[in-house]
Amino acid sequence: xxxxxxxxxxxxxxxxxxxxxxxxxxxxxxxxxxxxxxxxxxxxxxxxxxxxxxxxxxxxxxxxxxxxxxxxxxxxxxxxxxxxxxxxxxxxxxxxxxxxxxxxxxxxxxxxxxxxxxxxxxxxxxxxxxxxxxxxxxxxxxxxxxxxxxxxxxxxxxxxxxxxxxxxxxxxxxxxxxxxxxxxxxxxxxxxxxxxxxxxxxxxxxxxxxxxxxxxxxxxxxxxxxxxxxxxxxxxxxxxxxxxxxxxxxxxxxxxxxxxxxxx
Amino acid sequence: xxxxxxxxxxxxxxxxxxxxxxxxxxxxxxxxxxxxxxxxxxxxxxxxxxxxxxxxxxxxxxxxxxxxxxxxxxxxxxxxxxxxxxxxxxxxxxxxxxxxxxxxxxxxxxxxxxxxxxxxxxxxxxxxxxxxxxxxxxxxxxxxxxxxxxxxxxxxxxxxxxxxxxxxxxxxxxxxxxxxxxxxxxxxxxxxxxxxxxxxxxxxxxxxxxxxxxxxxxxxxxxxxxxxxxxxxxxxxxxxxxxxxxxxxxxxxxxxxxxxxxxxxxxxxxxxxxxxxxxxxxxxxxxxxxxxxxxxxxxxxxxxxxxxxxxxxxxxxxxxxxxxxxxxxxx
Numbered sequence: 249x250x251x252x253x254x255x256x257x258x259x260x261x262x263x264x265x266x267x268x269x270x271x272x273x274x275x276x277x278x279x280x281x282x283x284x285x286x287x288x289x290x291x292x293x294x295x296x297x298x299x300x301x302x303x304x305x306x307x308x309x310x311x312x313x314x315x316x317x318x319x320x321x322x323x324x325x326x327x328x329x330x331x332x333x334x335x336x337x338x339x340x341x342x343x344x345x346x347x348x349x350x351x352x353x354x355x356x357x358x359x360x361x362x363x364x365x366x367x368x369x370x371x372x373x374x375x376x377x378x379x380x381x382x383x384x385x386x387x388x389x390x391x392x393x394x395x396x397x398x399x400x401x402x403x404x405x406x407x408x409x410x411x412x413x414x415x416x417x418x419x420x421x422x423x424x425x426x427x428x429x430x431x432x433x434x435x436x437x438x439x440x441x442x443x444x445x446x447x448x449x450x451x452x453x454x455x456x457x458x459x460x461x462x463x464x465x466x467x468x469x470x471x472x473x474x475x476x477x478x479x480x481x482x483x484x485x486x487x488x489x490x491x492x493x494x495x496x497x498x499x500x501x502x503x504x505x506x507x508x509x510x511x512x
Numbered sequence: 513x514x515x516x517x518x519x520x521x522x523x524x525x526x527x528x529x530x531x532x533x534x535x536x537x538x539x540x541x542x543x544x545x546x547x548x549x550x551x552x553x554x555x556x557x558x559x560x561x562x563x564x565x566x567x568x569x570x571x572x573x574x575x576x577x578x579x580x581x582x583x584x585x586x587x588x589x590x591x592x593x594x595x596x597x598x599x600x601x602x603x604x605x606x607x608x609x610x611x612x613x614x615x616x617x618x619x620x621x622x623x624x625x626x627x628x629x630x631x632x633x634x635x636x637x638x639x640x641x642x643x644x645x646x647x648x649x650x651x652x653x654x655x656x657x658x659x660x661x662x663x664x665x666x667x668x669x670x671x672x673x674x675x676x677x678x679x680x681x682x683x684x685x686x687x688x689x690x691x692x693x694x695x696x697x698x699x700x701x702x703x704x705x706x707x708x709x710x711x712x713x714x715x716x717x718x719x720x721x722x723x724x725x726x727x728x729x730x731x732x733x734x735x736x737x738x739x740x741x742x743x744x745x746x747x748x749x750x751x752x753x754x755x756x757x758x759x760x761x762x763x764x765x766x767x768x769x770x771x772x773x774x775x776x777x778x779x780x781x782x783x784x785x786x787x788x789x790x791x792x793x794x795x796x797x798x799x800x801x802x803x804x805x806x807x808x809x810x811x812x813x814x815x816x817x818x819x820x821x822x823x824x825x826x827x828x829x830x831x832x833x834x835x836x837x838x839x840x841x842x843x
Contacts, residue, residue, distance in 0.1 A: 254624035255590060255665055263619065270616040278604040281645055346600035350661070353564040355589035356617040 255355075264357040271364020272371070275338065279372055289334065290376055293327040294383055300447055301387050310449050313478055317392070320384040321401065321473040322446035327380050328373050328409030329441055329466055335369045335413040336420030336429040343424045343511050362504055366413040373409045377402055391477040401473040404489060408469045411493040414500040421507035440466045465492035517542040517577055517669055517700035518563060524571030524724075525558050532558040534724035535572060540702055540717075545695055547715035547732075548704040549813070555724040556704035557597060560671050563702065564594040576669055590619075593662030597673045599654035600661075603647035607638050607657050610646055611664055618665035625664075632660040635690075652683040659687070663694075670694065672703040676710060688713055708813055712736065720813060727817050735813060744777045744786055746793075747802030757798045761789060775800075 258266065279286050300308075300319050310318040342348050342361070351361050381402070391398050416433065423429045443453075443460060444467040450458055461467055469492070472485035518540035525533040533555045540546040548556045561567040563574055565585040573580065579587040601610045608629055615625035633642045636656040641649060646657060655678070662670060672691070676684040691701055691714055705711055711718045712732040720728040720735070728735060748754040751773055758770040765785070767778035779785045786805070793799055 254620045254628065256619050256621045258619060267617055270613060274602060274605060274609075274613050277609065278602070281604040345603075346596050346598040347602060349561070349566050349596050350594060350600040350614075351617065352566045353589060353592065353594040354614070354617045355586055355619055360617070 260357075264359055264363075267357040267360030268363035268367060270356075271360050272367040273364075275365060275368030276371060278338075279368070285334065286372065286375070289327075289331050289372070290379060292330060293323055293376075293380055296326065297323055297380075297383055297387060304447075308448055308452075313392070314388070316384075316388045317390060317478060318449070318474065319447065320380075320389040321477055322444075322470040323384070324377055324380055324402070324405050325408065325466055325470045325473060326441050326446050327376055328405055329412055329437060331373055331376060332369065332409060332412035332416045333430065333433045333437070334372070334416075335365055336416035336423070336433060337426045338365055338369070339417055339420035340424055340426045340429040343421065344426065348508075348511055358509070359505075362414075362417055362508055366410060366417060369413050370406060370410050373406055377405055377409075392479045393477055397476045401476040404469065404472060404476070404486065407493050408465070408489065411496040411500075414497055414504050417504040418500050418507055421504060421511045424511065440464060444470065446470050465489070465496070468492055515542055516540060517544075518546070518575070518702060520559070520563070520572070520574045522572030523559065523562060523569050523574050525555075525562060525567065525569055531724050533562075533569075536719075536721065536724070536726045538719045538726060538729055540700060542700050543695060543698055544717070545691065545701045545703065545715045547711035547718040548702065548721055549706070549708065549711045549718050550704075550721035551706060551814075554721040556721055557673055558724075559721070560594070560596075560673050560702065560704060563588075564592055564671050565589055566594070590665075591668045592671060593665070593667035593669075594671045595655075595659045595662040595673065595675060597677070599651075599658040601646045601654055601657050604645055606643045606645055607633060607649070607653075607660075608642045610657060611661055614661045614664045620665055628664060628666075632663060636660045637686075652679050655679060656683070656687075659690075667699065669700045669702070672701060674704055674706065676705070676707075708732075708736075709807060720817060722814070722818065728813075736808060742779060742808065743806045744779065744789070745802075745804045745806070746775045746777070746789075746800040747804075748773045748775070748798070748800055753798060756796075757793060757800070760792060760796055760798065764792075765789070 297319070300323075301316050305315045305319065308315055339348075339361075342351075348361065381398075415436075416429075419432060419436070420429050423432060439460075443457060444464060445461060446466060450462055450467075453461055468485060469489040472482065472489040474480075475482040475485050516539040518538075520536060520538050522535045522537060523533055524531075524535050536555070536559065538546070548559060550556050558567065562569045563576060563581060565581050565588050568582055573582075575581065576588045577591050579591070581588050602613065605613065608626075611629035611632060612625055615629060616622075620628065630642075633639050636659070638653060638657060638660070641653060646654060649657065655675070659672070659675065662672075675691075676687055679687065688710075691703070695701055701714075703710075703714065715732060718728075718730065718732050718735060719726045746757065748757055754770055754773045754775055757775050758768060761768045761775065761777065765777060765779075769776050777785075777789065790799075790803075
C-alpha cells in the first residue's frame with residue numbers, strides 16, 4: 249500500500265482558507281438538512297414582529313416616526329443576537345459528539361473549526377436578516393433614507409452578529425453541552441436584548457436603566473441602524489457600534505481560540 | 513518486524529488532582545497490532561489521545577514514526593488515523609460527505625477524495641447507505657463509517673479506541689478481519705480494549721494498564737499462561753444428579769467442584785476435555801441440562817497480575833458481554 253501518496257502539501261494560508269471553507273460547507277449542510285434550526289431562528293423574530301407591531305405597539309409612543317419604523321431596525325439586531333446562540337450550540341454539540349476530538353487529530357488549520365462555524369453562522373444571518381427585512385416591508389415598515397443606507401445598516405448588523413458569534417463560541421466551548429449552552433445563554437441575552445432600545449425608546453425607562461440601555465452594544469447598534477434607515481446623525485452611532493464589534497472580537501476571539509485548544 | 517512505529521517513554525498526564533497516566537513506557541513495532549488492555553479509567557484513552565496529538569503530555573515523551581507528538585504534532589497528524597470511543601461522524605452529513613470532509617481536512621488531493629471515499633464505502637459495506645445522513649445509521653454502521661473516516665488518507669498508524677464496544681458479534685468479527693487486513697497491508701495499529709479475547713485475537717503484544725501504569729507488557733499467549741483456565745459449568749436437573757456427576761468426574765479430573773445443581777470444571781486443555789467429560793456423563797446416564805464455558809476475562813488477568821479484581825465496576829459489563837467477564841464463583 250502506497251501510504252499518504254494522495255496528500256498534498258499546501259501553503260499555511262491556503263490551507264487555513266480551504267479548511268475553514270470545508271468546515272463552513274459542513275455546517276451549512278447541517279442547516280439545510282435540519283431546517284428546523286433555520287425555521288425556529290426565523291419564527292421567533294417573526295413572532296416578535298407581530299407581537300410588537302400589532303399587540304404592544306399601540307401602547308408604545310415614539311417621537312417622530314411610526315412605531316413599526318422604529319421597531320424593525322431593532323428586530324433585525326435582535327434576530328442576529330439570538331441567532332448567535334446557534335454558534336454556542338453547534339460547537340458544544342461537536343464537542344460532545346467527539347467530532348472536535350477527530351478534528352484535532354487531523355492535519356488541518358487550528359483556526360478552521362472556529363472560522364468555519366462563525367462563517368456558517370454569518371451566512372445563515374444573511375439569509376435570516378434579508379428575510380426579516382422582507383417581513384418588515386410586509387407589515388408596513390418603510391425606510392426614510394435610501395437603499396444604500398439600508399444595505400449599510402444590514403452590513404453593520406451582520407458584522408455585529410459575527411462578533412456576537414465569538415462570544416457564544418467561547419460559551420459553547422466552555423460548557424461543552426448544547427442543552428446547557430442554550431440554558432446559560434438566556435441570562436446573558438435577556439439584559440442585552442430587553443434592557444435596550446430594541447423595542448422601546450430610551451426615554452420610557454427609569455434613569456438608572458437608561459445608563460445601561462443607552463450604551464450597551466445591542467442598543468447602540470439598533471440606534472445606528474435606525475439612524476441609517478430613518479435619517480438623522482449617523483456617524484457617532486455607527487462608530488460606537490463598530491467599536492463594540494471590534495472590542496468584542498478582540499476580547500472573545502482569543503478566548504474562544506484558547507478554549508478550543510483545551511477542548512476535547 | 514521493523515523499527516518502532518510508536519515509542520512511549522515515561523509518559524505522564526494529570527487532570528487537576530487526578531493522575532491519568534503515571535509514567536508509562538511501551539513501543540510498538542511497525543506493521544503490528546499492539547493492544548492496550550485495561551478497565552475503564554485505567555488511562556487507555558488518555559494514552560491514545562496524547563499519541564493522536566489531541567492532548568499534550570505533562571511528562572515524558574512519545575513519538576510516532578519518529579516524530580515527537582508534542583513538538584511536531586502536524587507531522588504526526590499527517591501519518592495517523594484516529595477512531596475514538598464515540599463514533600465521531602457528523603450526523604447531518606451523509607456517509608459519503610463525512611468521508612469527503614475528512615479527505616479535505618487531511619489535505620488529500622481533491623481528485624483523490626471521492627474515489628477513495630467510494631472505495632472505503634464499498635469496503636465497509638456502506639454503499640447502499642452512502643448518500644443517507646449518518647443520523648439514520650445503526651450503531652454498527654456509524655462505527656464502520658468512523659473507522660472508514662480514520663482510513664481516508666491511508667494512515668501509516670491507526671489508533672482505535674475500543675473499536676468493538678457496542679458492536680454485535682458479526683460486526684465485531686468483520687472489524688477484526690479488517691484490522692488484520694490493514695496490518696497485512698503495512699499499517700501499524702494501536703487499539704485499546706477491555707476484552708482479553710480481543711487483544712488475544714488481534715494483538716501481537718499487549719500492555720495491561722491499571723491506574724495509569726503499565727503492569728504487564730507481553731504477548732497475549734504469555735499473559736494467558738499466567739492465568740487460570742477456562743471454566744465449564746454443567747447444570748443438572750437436581751442436586752442428587754449433580755452430586756453423582758461430581759463423584760464421576762472428581763476422580764479423573766482435577767479442579768471439579770459442585771455448588772447446588774451446578775458442577776464446575778476448570779481446564780486449560782480446551783474443548784478436548786469437554787468432549788471426554790460429556791461422553792463420560794452420557795455413558796453414565798447423567799447428561800447435563802445446561803452447559804456454559806467461560807473464557808478467561810480481563811478480570812482474570814487482573815486477578816492474576818494484582819491479586820484483586822479490576823477496579824472499575826463497568827469493566828466489560830456495559831455492552832452485553834458480561835458473560836465473558838463474569839467472575840468465577842469460587843468463593
